[in-house]
Amino acid sequence: MSGGIQFLPPEASSLAPQVDWLFYTLLAFSGGLGLFLTALVIGYAVKYRAGSSADRSGRVARNTPLEIGWTTATLVIAFALFGWGAYIFVQRDHPPADAIEIAGLGKQWMWQFRHAGGQREIDALHIPVGRPILVTLGSQDVIHSFFVPAFRVKQDAVPGRSTRVWFTATKPGKYRLFCAEYCGTAHSQMLGTVYAMEPQDFAAWLKQEGGGQSLAGSGERLFSSLGCSGCHDGGGTVRAPNLRGVFGRPVALSNSTTVMADERYIRDSILQPNKQVAAGYDPVMPSFDGLIEESELQEVVAYIKSLSTQEGSR
Ligand code: HEC
Ligand SMILES: [Cu+2]
Incomplete structure (x- = not known):
């Protein structure tokens, strides 16, 4: 954060140089094209200005190879830029497992x-x-x-x-x-x-x-204080799936489809339990929408995740 004029902030992540390269390439491409077209506009405006002696007989001369050439070239460039951007985008969207x-x-x-x-x-x-x-x-x-x-x-x-x-x-x-x-x-x-x-x-x-209570630890406390454990830890009168190991695995749903138990699924299961019901269970789980704060939800999700990642060590 030093003085002076900065065109772009410093590149401080592994993604930054890639994004900048794409940006500069796009800039060069559209800048070059823009300059070229502007030059043509100005050139012709001068050439055919009122009173100039330019030839105005209106010859029509087509150059098919040239037309096909530039159409193909711009198409290829546009798709290449798209592919490049999509590659970075996909990468940006897929965190490594060890993050x-x-x-x-x-x-x-x-x-x-x-x-x-x-x-x-x-x-x-x-x-x-x-x-x-x-x-x-x-x-x-x-x-x-x-x-x-x-x-x-x-x-x-x-x-x-x-x-x-x-x-x-x-x-x-x-x-x-x-x-x-x-x-x-x-x-x-x-x-x-x-x-x-x-x-x-x-x-x-x-x-x-320090930190005291871990995120998953706070989630575990909520899991019992909110009453989740009453149904999910067995022993109760309601039959509910055991959440140990559920995260990151495919779950069979009552509508015969399968869904990956990712963060979104866990979240939706808590806020809209009837949206996707686990196969073999009655849709009796109440919605916790409005009863649980966003930060608490993050803790509960962390706890449910920890039940899978620390499998065996607990
Ligand atoms: C009244 C009993 C009951 C309570 C209380 C309850 N659940 Fe459930 N839960 C169920 C049942 C039954 C299912 C399976 C049917 C379904 O998917 O709705 C379920 C499904 C789930 C699933 C999906 C599991 C899977 O294997 O697909 C998650 C995650 C979950 N509950 C988390 C929670 C959390 C977190 C709480 C507390 C905030 C909670 N539940 C409270 C009964 C309950
Ligand atoms: Cu804001």
Whole structure:
């Protein structure tokens, strides 16, 4: 964040150079085409200005190879640019499996982040460089948008939904975090700082922050205080699926389709249990929509996920 005129923010993520290359190529392509067309317009305007002695007999001369040539060439270029952009987009949408997960929550008007160990921060996000970071985003009120220009990533946080964004920071430093979706009076003050740190510094930071209860631990507490365990831990009168190991596996539904039990499925199961009913069970689970806060939902989802990732070790 130094002075002087900056055309683009620093490139501080593994994605940033790729995005910039695409951007510069698009700029060169459309700039070149724009200049070429402008030159033709000006050239002809001068040539055929009123009173000039240019030939106006209106000869029609077609050049079929030339026409086919430029149509094909621009088509190929346009598709190549599309393919290139799509490749980056798909990559941006597929976090590596070993990414470090952080729960992010947008609310009027601040960003809250919670690490797996329970460390919580407001308008600040500490991350290690060189490791993929996956931020799952929720919103407590209206649409916000998580935007870190130096990382070239932007992702909406939408109420009632879980979205995600991932990146690998490449350079230690402080980077601006914006909310890029107008979200009310203090939208312009919804700013934060991303602290990209060397891994050992990050480990030290995590330790120093402590954190107390882990995210999944808080979720486990909610799981019993909200009454989920009454049905789901067996022993009760209601027959409900055991959630151990459900995350990341395909689930058979009562309508004979199968769905991958990802974050969205877990979330929907809690807020709209009747939308997708697990095969072999009665649709008796009540909706927790309105009874559970967004941040609590993130904790419960973290807990249900932990039931799968720590399989056997618990
Ligand atoms: C009244 C009993 C009951 C309560 C309370 C309850 N559930 Fe359920 N839950 C069920 C039943 C029955 C199903 C299977 C039918 C269905 O999918 O709706 C289910 C399905 C689910 C699923 C999908 C599991 C799968 O294998 O597909 C998840 C996730 C889930 N519940 C989480 C929760 C959470 C979290 C809570 C607490 C906030 C909760 N449930 C509270 C009865 C209950
Ligand atoms: Cu906002």
